[in-house]
Amino acid sequence: MASDREDFSLCGPSHLTNLDWANEDHQRCVAACLVQGIYIVERDRQLKREGPQALASPWWEFFSFKLIRNLVDDADFSIFGGIYEFKPPQNEEDNTTVVVSGAAPRYVIAFRGTLTKPDSISRDIELDIHIIRNGLHRTSRFEIAMQAVRSMAASSASSGSSLWITGHSMGAAMSLLAGKTLAKTGVYIKSFLFNPPFVSPPIERIANERVRSGIRIAGSIVTAGLALSRTLKQTQQPQQQQLQVRNLSEDPLKALASWLPDIHVNPGDHLCSEYIGFFEHRGTMEQFGYGAGIVERMAMQHSLGGLLMDAMGVSNAVEVEEPVHVIPSAKLIVNRTESVDYKDAHGIHQWWRDDQNLVSNIYLYK
DSSP: OOOGGGOHHHHSOTTOSEEOTTOHHHHHHHHHHHHHHHHHHHHHHHHTOOGGGOOSTHHHHTTTEEEEEEEEOTTTOOEEEEEEEEOOOSSGGGOSSEEOSSOOOSEEEEEOOOOOSTTTHHHHHHHHHHHHTTOGGGSHHHHHHHHHHHHHHHHHHHHTOOEEEEEETHHHHHHHHHHHHHHTTTOOOEEEEESOOOOSOOGGGOSOHHHHHHHHHHHHHHHHHHHHHHHHHHOOSHHHHHHHHHHTTSOGGGGGTTOOOEEEEOTTOTTTTHHHHHHHHHHHHHHTOHHHHHHHHHHHTSOHHHHHHHHTTSOSOOOOSOOTTOOSSEEEEEEOSOOSSHHHHHOSGGGGOSSOOEEEEEEOOO
16 A cells, blocks of 8 residues: 555645755755655555556656666666656656746656565665765675766766756665766766764764763764774884874865755654764864874774774774765755654655754865
């Protein structure tokens, strides 16, 4: 049986009768609806809903998009993403919304998150575990996604058209990793990331601000210390060691600093709420002085869990890249509306509603 939340006429952004592409709130609503479209495409497939019974198409047709390609996982053949193309109406009679101003993106690539349904849950949980272990980039699903993003980015650049990427939960992690991969080459894609997972203990849920700050400072010092220890241990020759120590002051995150994705989080969602403290803590460490700033930047690039396992000899192959959630610059949008429960705080539906208390801040990496 279909959920009411899958029906656009019941749950879609009915307030968005006039679409202004220059309006950031409207952009967010559209991006979230296109992600919802991918969720429902997969549910249509699972439930064999076809023709008039299929529920997915209104989630993109309302905004004059066409789904031109499904992205299919090679392990379970589930649809985890899609490529949309903007197809504006040829005459006023075809209009479902009125474009007031601003240029729409020519293409949008959207990725869904975990679906807790029998036909997809096994593979989706496997991908979630890869995120926790900082191994998403090694999965075939991400390779398929990255190939699509690279291809569309190249096509958009050659034609002068615009491209967005967006995703929710696991799909936001995939979008973030794809965006970071291209940003390191100087290609910056406009990105809307909804509830992206932050692999860390939920420190943000601790009520006492001093306790939260103390835990984060201690964590940064321990992580940076373990990272330095591992680096020096891996160095074989004294001359190489001196070179490596000098390299510790270099900042690999500078290549990403010009990319400014929109990261949408809810304090009631423990999977993503740590982004709030992540950016605030970085500012606090930088205020302590140059040395503390170096410690924090080193800590940002490593997983404390992985380093502890390596120090105890549990793992001989710790991931060398920074965790997926590490992003130097971002526009952070926090939904301060009180959530009914975790499901409400993590849901994609909150991001197209017009009754939410959203607070945004821009964090620039220097």
